[in-house]
Amino acid sequence: MKNKTVAAWLAFLGGPLGLHRFYLKGPGDTIGWLLPIPTALGFYGIERAREFGMDDGASWILIPFLGFTVAACALTAIVYGLMTPEKWNTRFNPHAPIDAAAGATGWLTIGAVALALMIGATVLMASIAFSFQRYFEHQVELGRQISQ
Template sequence: MSTAQDRVPYRSKTVATWLALGLGAFGVHRLYVHGLKDKLAWLHPWPSLIGLYGIHRMDTLGQDDRLAWVLMPWLGLMLSIAMLQGIVWGLTPDERWDQLRNGGRSGRASGWGAVIGVVACLMVGGACLMTTIAFSAQRYFESQAEAAKALSQ
């Protein structure tokens, strides 16, 4: 007889962490863990694509394109969110992970794969978050300086 535990597909913590690192901005990590019915996973790609469009606009139109200033931080935000999710999942104890994601069925220990994935998520996430904050602050203060210069003339 099939139990509810047997119907739950096995989800590897290591795979989830690495998916968050590689494809997290597009929500693939959430689809892997939560399945196709996860609404947040389907919302993930849109801000990321908006940010990529901002990068394309800046590449095409130059740094003075104000719309690109607004759009680009969305990609950095989504990357940072995905990296944070990868860190949290990778640091979840194996027993707790199996209880939450695998219906209590234990798999093999996650080992170094999850640890290296967490370190990579931390490096990429920190870099994305700091870059997004620095870029946004720089553009904000440049626009304030331009406004002050226009008023003084």
């Protein structure tokens, strides 16, 4: 039996590592194994920014990978948490009764949805703002070089 609350929390807390995918689909899930790659690229971008400063072009390309992965996993947690028990059990517990307790929504599920919405939206907006800021600063610097 796959529990909706556990899946929502795993998607929110361990989603960038693919933990929710392994919980729901097993260790053979390809997407679960691929999810740590953009996460690692984002962390590598953060380390490059610390080492070389914010003017490093590779770091401002790599950092949003982490943000967008975290935001996508938060969205997945929201989708799991808001899924009706009937749909949850049909999809992830096909041999269980349609009204099995594993698909029920409780306060812990709502907590996962609320935190995922708050943190996911913040991370998404920060990633978008960071990406556009670095892009436009780069364009201004190129324009300055051309004009000199």
